Amino acid sequence: MTMRSSAAPTPALLLPLLLLVSLVATLLLPAGPAAARGAVVDPMVGAPQRGECYLLTRQQADTEVANPVAARDCQQVHTAWAAGATEVPESIPLSAQSTALQKFASRACGDLAGRYIGSGKAYATSTYLRYVFLPSEELQAQGARWVSCVVAAQKSGQLQRTTRISPLRVKGLNPEPVAACLDAKRRVLACEFAHRYRGIAGTTVVGRMTPERAATLARRYCPRKAGRGYLASTRNVEDNIHVLICWRRTRK
Known part of the structure; x- marks a missing residue:
């Protein structure tokens, strides 16, 4: 006896089956990309x-x-x-x-x-x-x-x-542990340590700073602030804002 094969699903039954397969496939997709798109990013x-x-x-x-x-x-x-x-x-x-x-x-x-x-x-x-x-x-x-x-x-x-838990704030005359001085090799360190020069603010300058401009400002401000034998430098403190620093010779 020849066995008869099962009848094919009718078009009416085929659509629900396709929807079921599609749903299962969606549930089995990796969650990574979709989750990443829907995640709230901080x-x-x-x-x-x-x-x-x-x-x-x-x-x-x-x-x-x-x-x-x-x-x-x-x-x-x-x-x-x-x-x-x-x-x-x-x-x-x-x-x-x-x-x-x-x-x-x-x-x-x-x-x-x-x-x-x-x-x-x-x-x-x-x-x-x-x-x-x-x-x-x-x-x-x-x-x-x-x-x-x-x-x-x-x-x-x-x-x-x-081991200081928080840094000392600077305002006006800086406290010795954070006031800028120069050592014998003219490297910055706190004035509480042995030093050769102490930093004094000269003037605030807005705009582009060049060596020529810095030298002109130093000649104008530093002799009366730091005396003879001064050193001078500039430091950028904000966008396009500089401070002229006059370094006064000390004996400490």
Whole structure:
């Protein structure tokens, strides 16, 4: 006896079957891309909080791009503090080579550090340095779009080690632990240490600074502020704003 095959589904039954197969296939698709498209992305994910402490070398601070991830207890020895972080607009590429990002980060860090440690002439004649960092590649893959600002005090070409929980603020006449002086090799360090010159704010200058302009300003302001045998330098404190520093010879 020849066995008869089952009858094919009629068109009326075929449509529900196709819909069922389609539904099952949809449920079995990997959730990654779809979830990523529907997920809420936090552009500040992983951003450092103001007051975090780091143990960085001067070389690390000068060369590394990604924000330090090894925050430590501020009661332990450290060399830097986080002043905070700011979200970067979507219109600005999150690349260290981007001129737009460099300008944005400079202004952002100036604002963050200004609120944290001080600004203007007081900052210019302090031992503080400001550093900008970006999120790590891993954090950027999670949607992070921020720049962080980290402050540190310099000491003879290195970053000063400290157990101070928070940095001293600068305003007017800087306290000795952060007032800028020069050692015998003319490297910046705090005036509480042995030094040869003490920094005094000369004048604030807006616009492009050239060696010729700096020399003219030094001749005008420094003799009466720092006396004979002075040294002079300029320091950028904000976007296109500089401070002339007159260095007065001392005996300490």
